[in-house]
Structure formats: structure tokens, C-alpha cells
Amino acid sequence: MSVTNWSAPCPPLIVFRDVRAIDPHRGIDASVDVVIEDGVISRIDAQAASESMLAAEGAHVVNGEGKWLVPGFVDLRAHLREPGKEYKEDIASGLRAAAAGGYAHICAMPDTDPVNDRRNVTESIVARARSVGGPTLHPIGAITLGRHGEELTEMADLRDAGVVGVSDGNRSVRSSAVMRRALEYARNFDLPVMHHAEDHTLTAGAQMHEGAMSTVLGLRGAPRVAEDIIVARDLMLTEATGARYHLAHVSTEGAVRLLRDAKARGISVTAEVTAHHLMLTHDSLADYDTAYKFVPPLREQRDVEAVRSALADGTIDAIVSDHAPQSSIEKDCEFQAASPGAIGLELVVPVLLRLVDDGSLPLARFIGALTRGPAGVIGLDTPTLETGRGAELCLIDPEMEHTIDRSTLASKCHNSPFVGKSYRGGVVMTMARGRIVYARDAGSEDA
Amino acid sequence: MRISSRRHLIQMEGASREEIVRLLDTAETFFEVSRRAVKKVPSLRGKTIINMFFEASTRTRTSFELAGKRLSADIVNFSGKTSSTSKGETLRDTIKTMEAMHPDVIVIRHGAAGAPQHATKHTGAAVINAGDGMHEHPTQALLDAFTIRQRKAKIEGLRVAICGDIAHSRVARSNVHLLTTMGASVAVAGPRTLLPAEIERLGVEVHDRIEPAIEGADVVMMLRIQRERLGGSLVPSDREYARKFGLNPERLARANSDALVLHPGPINRGVEIDPELADGVSSGILAQVEAGVAVRMAALWLLATASDGGPISAKDAVTA
Numbered sequence: 052m053s054v055t056n057w058s059a060p061c062p063p064l065i066v067f068r069d070v071r072a073i074d075p076h077r078g079i080d081a082s083v084d085v086v087i088e089d090g091v092i093s094r095i096d097a098q099a100a101s102e103s104m105l106a107a108e109g110a111h112v113v114n115g116e117g118k119w120l121v122p123g124f125v126d127l128r129a130h131l132r133e134p135g136k137e138y139k140e141d142i143a144s145g146l147r148a149a150a151a152g153g154y155a156h157i158c159a160m161p162d163t164d165p166v167n168d169r170r171n172v173t174e175s176i177v178a179r180a181r182s183v184g185g186p187t188l189h190p191i192g193a194i195t196l197g198r199h200g201e202e203l204t205e206m207a208d209l210r211d212a213g214v215v216g217v218s219d220g221n222r223s224v225r226s227s228a229v230m231r232r233a234l235e236y237a238r239n240f241d242l243p244v245m246h247h248a249e250d251h252t253l254t255a256g257a258q259m260h261e262g263a264m265s266t267v268l269g270l271r272g273a274p275r276v277a278e279d280i281i282v283a284r285d286l287m288l289t290e291a292t293g294a295r296y297h298l299a300h301v302s303t304e305g306a307v308r309l310l311r312d313a314k315a316r317g318i319s320v321t322a323e324v325t326a327h328h329l330m331l332t333h334d335s336l337a338d339y340d341t342a343y344k345f346v347p348p349l350r351e352q353r354d355v356e357a358v359r360s361a362l363a364d365g366t367i368d369a370i371v372s373d374h375a376p377q378s379s380i381e382k383d384c385e386f387q388a389a390s391p392g393a394i395g396l397e398l399v400v401p402v403l404l405r406l407v408d409d410g411s412l413p414l415a416r417f418i419g420a421l422t423r424g425p426a427g428v429i430g431l432d433t434p435t436l437e438t439g440r441g442a443e444l445c446l447i448d449p450e451m452e453h454t455i456d457r458s459t460l461a462s463k464c465h466n467s468p469f470v471g472k473s474y475r476g477g478v479v480m481t482m483a484r485g486r487i488v489y490a491r492d493a494g495s496e497d498a
Numbered sequence: 499m500r501i502s503s504r505r506h507l508i509q510m511e512g513a514s515r516e517e518i519v520r521l522l523d524t525a526e527t528f529f530e531v532s533r534r535a536v537k538k539v540p541s542l543r544g545k546t547i548i549n550m551f552f553e554a555s556t557r558t559r560t561s562f563e564l565a566g567k568r569l570s571a572d573i574v575n576f577s578g579k580t581s582s583t584s585k586g587e588t589l590r591d592t593i594k595t596m597e598a599m600h601p602d603v604i605v606i607r608h609g610a611a612g613a614p615q616h617a618t619k620h621t622g623a624a625v626i627n628a629g630d631g632m633h634e635h636p637t638q639a640l641l642d643a644f645t646i647r648q649r650k651a652k653i654e655g656l657r658v659a660i661c662g663d664i665a666h667s668r669v670a671r672s673n674v675h676l677l678t679t680m681g682a683s684v685a686v687a688g689p690r691t692l693l694p695a696e697i698e699r700l701g702v703e704v705h706d707r708i709e710p711a712i713e714g715a716d717v718v719m720m721l722r723i724q725r726e727r728l729g730g731s732l733v734p735s736d737r738e739y740a741r742k743f744g745l746n747p748e749r750l751a752r753a754n755s756d757a758l759v760l761h762p763g764p765i766n767r768g769v770e771i772d773p774e775l776a777d778g779v780s781s782g783i784l785a786q787v788e789a790g791v792a793v794r795m796a797a798l799w800l801l802a803t804a805s806d807g808g809p810i811s812a813k814d815a816v817t818a
Contacts, residue, residue, distance in 0.1 A: 262696055263700075265695060266671075266694040266695050266700070268612065269668060269671060270611050270632070274695075338615065339611070339612030339615050383590055384588055384590060385608070385610035385612060385613045386611065386612040386616075387610045387611065388589075388610065
């Protein structure tokens with residue numbers, strides 16, 4: 052496996068031969084050749100690759116052989132830890148992890164230290180990402196100063212500096228009055244409010260989902276209703292203000308129901324879900340394994356079923372990595388002392404392909420929820436397979452049997468219940484901004 | 499729980515009836531040692547036990563210490579507050595440091611649920627949970643079972659009422675697991691603010707008044723109401739709690755006439771239990787304390803000798 056050198060020159064001619072191109076945005080699902088010239092998609096056609104092209108000096112030819120070529124992915128929720136906690140992750144390692152996961156664009160959460168709540172922080176993040184190269188980083192600004200839920204940030208200024216949405220990370224804005232003003236002001240500058248829904252008064256000291264499992268383990272639980280109450284409030288405020296509201300990492304059956312109703316009534320709401328909320332329940336916590344500690348917490352089977360069906364039917368728009376690197380300091384400790392979260396950028400595709408395989412998630416929805424869905428939330432021109440567009444794409448080998456070993460991860464941390472397990476299917480190559488940013492394949496001549 | 503074939507004693511959840519009976523039988527053999535003039539047997543001579551108490555405790559720590567000493571083990575106390583943990587050392591590092599001194603058994607009390615389980619990952623010693631957060635307190639449940647068996651000659655078929663702050667009680671959880679495994683029928687009761695979510699899924703009756711739980715009970719176990727929870731949003735006042743949820747002679751009259759009253763202590767007299775009842779004939783409270791030493795001797799002995807290929811029998815262990 053290798054993340055390519057992002058400052059080395061990229062081959063001027065790249066040819067994907069006989070690949071299954073899938074792009075639900077353009078209604079494509081066909082076996083074709085895809086030609087990239089100077090970083091731009093020049094042809095998508097059966098037999099588009101001529102003999103002279105394949106023989107051309109410096110041509111980089113990738114044999115499709117049953118692989119899928121899809122638009123590059125967009126992630127709405129990654130905690131990259133820079134500035135402030137670079138021992139867990141930094142912008143460079145985070146972007147390498149993103150490249151290895153098939154992402155052409157990722158959004159960086161503002162819960163850094165200092166918080167990304169003012170222009171100079173945004174600018175430094177953007178400058179750092181530019182100097183690193185690779186996938187494009189889109190900063191998310193804070194809703195409130197210091198994420199304290201009191202004073203609004205200078206959203207116009209943040210937007211001018213490159214912010215594409217506002218969020219207080221894993222904190223909810225407690226005050227309904229502040230939330231109302233945040234929605235109004237964000238609407239003014241066409242920024243989505245990407246909100247974590249949690250009534251913190253109902254979750255004081257909570258370590259996991261409240262239910263039979265928290266009772267057995269003697270850990271304080273976060274009841275479902277703590278999420279649902281804030282979702283209900285936020286949807287009412289969204290309707291009243293006409294803002295763009297995006298519900299972060301939805302985890303409960305009740306929140307899904309509220310979301311579905313709101314969408315049916317035409318409220319401008321979008322939502323996202325994580326791989327762990329799609330795959331795991333609170334039963335995983337039986338041994339106090341801190342790898343399974345999340346915010347919002349892993350819930351029950353009926354919640355898993357609710358988010359799965361909402362993702363399949365489009366009620367949930369996006370799959371997010373919620374990439375949250377934590378070192379052994381934060382994880383190898385008593386459960387209540389452990390920090391929540393797991394790395395995700397390199398795991399989303401292998402982990403969730405199982406849902407595609409078993410038929411519970413249509414392939415087009417899977418791809419859509421990693422591309423057009425999230426792109427729409429932040430107003431990004433969605434990556435798509437179209438001639439004339441800069442190459443942003445991801446090559447997936449759906450048959451590849453592999454084990455995700457901690458030593459092969461680009462992220463600085465390995466905290467995830469999905470690490471160390473075996474999967475069928477994974478990302479073998481990623482292009483972002485017209486360049487190869489990741490190539491797993493040892494067989495093809497790399498740049 | 500890990501008593502014999504397993505290496506640690508962490509929880510009563512998942513413990514088998516055989517394991518529980520084996521420990522109680524072993525405790526019975528050790529029981530009379532504490533009543534001898536010379537209260538010492540050489541069973542654990544040369545073994546090292548570290549008592550690690552990260553949370554304040556008088557009775558449990560003393561009980562473990564006496565148990566270890568009466569078995570001739572070298573037992574040292576480590577108190578979390580006076581140790582390096584207050585200087586920011588992690589539990590992992592503290593355990594590893596202790597591990598480097600080759601203890602045979604580590605007894606751990608900690609405010610965080612799951613801490614003893616975490617400790618097992620960083621030590622080769624046997625770990626005994628002496629109470630972890632709101633999770634479990636297995637030796638308390640075992641000494642309660644010992645006392646019940648002493649007074650009632652059996653556990654199976656008895657009706658046991660556990661009343662009070664169920665939500666925050668590790669004693670309640672360990673007792674529910676042990677008693678249901680042993681075939682008792684268990685009713686828990688308390689104000690709804692102190693009942694944990696979905697407790698009925700542990701196979702117990704659940705009541706929001708103590709009267710129906712006590713009705714026809716053979717054993718009434720009162721839990722300590724933690725005063726810091728009073729006057730908050732969980733229970734409005736001492737006075738109202740005592741009036742509606744305290745055990746008094748009237749309420750106890752609903753139980754079987756020979757009902758045994760238990761309390762893990764320390765008691766708030768006049769709050770969860772009437773002062774007269776705590777000292778009355780039906781009270782097994784001091785018997786519980788006595789049983790505690792025997793049960794902890796049994797636990798220490800079974801775990802400390804497990805790695806030596808197992809003890810011969812407890813009978814041989816008590817003859818000096």
C-alpha cells in the first residue's frame with residue numbers, strides 16, 4: 052500500500068480500461084474505458100482507450116478487471132486534531148487517511164485547540180492543507196465562540212476564509228434563543244448549521260446508551276430522548292427560520308422519525324449517519340471495551356434498523372466517517388475516563404460494503420451517500436464522472452480480501468472496533484484535484 | 499465471575515451456580531477460623547495480596563485485610579488518594595507498577611465501573627473486585643448469600659425484596675445476579691427516580707413502592723440511601739424518603755414472620771430503616787459483617803491457589 056508522493060509529477064495520461072463506472076448522479080452504471088488527460092476526464096466510453104493511447108510513453112494504464120470506478124467521496128465530519136492535538140492526528144496524516152479511504156474532499160470539524168471560531172484559525176488550516184496537497188480540506192467553523200453555546204462566531208468572515216458550514220462539534224447549542232439566532236445568521240450567509248443533537252441536561256455523566264446494558268454495566272446512560280428533544284426543537288426552529296439545517300450523526304429511531312416527517316413537510320433538513328451507528332449496538336460494550344465508546348452512543352438493534360432503512364430510502368443523505376483519532380492515553384483506561392470516537396476515514400468503504408453485499412443498502416445509495424449527498428450539504432459541486440471535469444474519483448475492488456491492520460493505516464491512531472478485522476472489498480486508488488493521491492495496487496506502474 | 503476455573507472475581511453476572519456454591523461452601527469451612535482463640539491458618543503463607551482502594555472504604559478494606567491476615571498472606575494496603583494516582587498516574591500504570599512487585603492477588607475498589615476488568619489486562623495477578631462504581635460488588639452479594647443460607651438453610655425458592663436506591667447500587671446488581679442464578683425470586687423496589695432503565699430484563703419484579711415487594715418476603719434487603727442524592731432532583735427530602743420508602747415495623751409486617759432483614763451498611767438510621775429494626779431480632783446486619791471475612795478468605799484462597807494447580811481442599815487448608 053502506498054500513499055503517493057503528492058509533490059511528484061502526476062502521469063499526464065491515465066487510462067482505466069474496462070472498468071465498471073458507477074455514478075448515480077449521472078445515472079451511469081456501465082463497463083467503459085475512462086481516460087484522464089492532464090488531470091481532466093477526457094473520455095468515458097466503451098473502447099475509449101485507443102491502441103496509441105495504451106502504447107503512449109508515460110501512460111498509466113489501470114486494468115479494470117471487475118473494479119468499480121466511482122466519483123471521489125466527500126466527508127462531512129472528520130476531527131483532524133490540528134491545531135492542538137497533533138499527537139493524535141494532523142492535517143497531513145488526516146489527508147493521507149482520507150486519500151486511502153477514497154475521499155477527494157473532507158470537512159474538518161472545528162473542535163481543535165484553538166477552536167476554529169475565527170478567521171485566522173480558518174486561514175491557518177486552509178494554508179496548511181494547501182501546502183500538504185492531496186484531497187481538498189473544507190473547514191467547518193464553530194457556531195459559537197469557543198463552542199460555548201453563547202456568542203455567535205463571525206460567520207461571514209469565516210465563510211470568506213473558506214468555511215463551508217458551522218458546527219459546535221460534539222456539543223449542542225443549549226439555548227433555543229442562541230440556536231434560533233445561529234440559524235438565522237447562518238442562513239444570511241448560506242451556511243448549513245451542522246448540529247450535534249443532545250440535550251446535555253439529560254446526559255450529564257452519560258457513558259453509553261441508557262438501557263438494559265447500561266443497567267448491567269453500572270454506567271450512566273444517555274437516553275434516546277436526549278437526542279430526540281433537540282432534533283424536534285431544531286426542526287421547529289429550522290422551519291421557523293428557513294435555514295439549512297444538517298443533523299449530525301443521527302442515532303435514534305425517534306430522530307429518524309422526526310427527520311422523515313420534516314422532510315415530508317418540505318423543511319430544508321439533511322442528515323448524516325456513521326458506519327458504527329449502522330453496524331453496532333450497545334451489546335458490544337459488555338466488556339467495557341473503550342473502542343466502542345461513542346458520542347452519540349451505540350444504541351439498540353431497532354435504532355440500527357431505523358438508520359439503515361433511512362439511509363436506504365434517502366431520508367439520511369450522507370454517510371460520514373466521524374473520524375476521531377484517539378491515542379492509547381485516551382483509550383487504554385477506565386471506561387468513564389476514556390474519550391469517545393473512532394477513526395473512520397480508511398474504514399467506511401470496507402465496513403459498509405457488507406450492507407451492499409447483503410442487499411440492505413442499494414449500491415447507488417451507498418455511492419450517492421458518499422458523493423452527491425454530502426456534497427449537496429456544503430454546496431460543493433459534486434464529484435462526478437463527466438468529461439471535462441477534473442478527475443476526482445475512487446477505484447474500488449469489491450472482491451479484494453484484506454485485513455485492516457493497524458500497521459497499514461495512514462492515520463496516526465488505530466482506535467476503532469473495525470481495525471484488525473477482515474473485509475471483502477476496499478479502495479485501491481483515489482484521485483483528487485486531477486492527481487493520483489492514493490494507490491494501493493502494487494502491480495501497476497505508479498507515479 | 500471467575501472463582502475456580504476462571505482467574506478473577508469481577509462480577510456475579512454470568513457466574514454459575516456451581517461456582518457460587520463452591521465459594522459459599524469454602525467460606526463455611528473458613529468461618530470458624532475467626533472464632534478461634536488463634537485466628538490464623540497458614541493456607542496462604544508466602545502469598546502477596548495488594549489491597550488497592552481508590553475509593554474510601556472502612557468495612558470492606560478491613561474485612562479483606564483481616565481475611566488475608568488470617569490466611570497468613572502478606573497483605574498491604576494501597577490507598578488511591580495517598581498514592582501517585584493523585585499525581586496524575588493512570589490506572590494502567592499504577593497496576594503495571596504493582597504488577598512488577600509480583601503480587602498473587604490484587605483487590606481493587608474503584609469509583610469507575612469496569613476498572614477491575616481493565617486492571618486484569620495489565621496484571622498477571624488474580625483480581626478481586628471490591629466494588630467498582632455502580633457496577634458490582636461481588637463479595638458483598640456472596641456474604642449476603644452466606645448469611646441467607648446460614649439463617650434459611652437455602653436460597654432457592656426464597657422471596658427476596660431489595661429496596662431503595664437500586665439505580666446507583668452495585669450491591670443491588672450483584673445481588674440480583676447471584677440470587678436469580680441461585681433460584682430465588684427477587685423483587686426490587688424504590689422511587690422511580692432510583693430505578694435503573696429496564697431492570698426488569700434482569701429477571702426481577704419491579705415496584706415503585708416497597709410494600710408490594712416486601713409482601714411475603716423471606717429476606718428484606720434495605721440499601722443505603724446516599725445522602726448526596728437527597729434534596730436533589732432524585733429524591734426531594736430525607737423526610738419524605740423515610741416516610742414512603744423506609745422500612746418500619748408496619749411495613750415489615752407484610753413480610754413472612756421470620757423474615758431476615760439485611761443491610762450492606764453503613765446504615766442511615768431513621769432514613770431507610772427504622773432504628774429499632776436495625777437492632778432487632780430479625781436483623782442479620784452484624785452476621786453479614788462476620789460472614790464477610792469468611793467469604794473473602796474463601797475468595798482469596800481459591801484465587802491465590804488456583805495457579806498452583808489448585809488447592810487440595812478447604813478442609814485441609816484450615817488445619818494448621
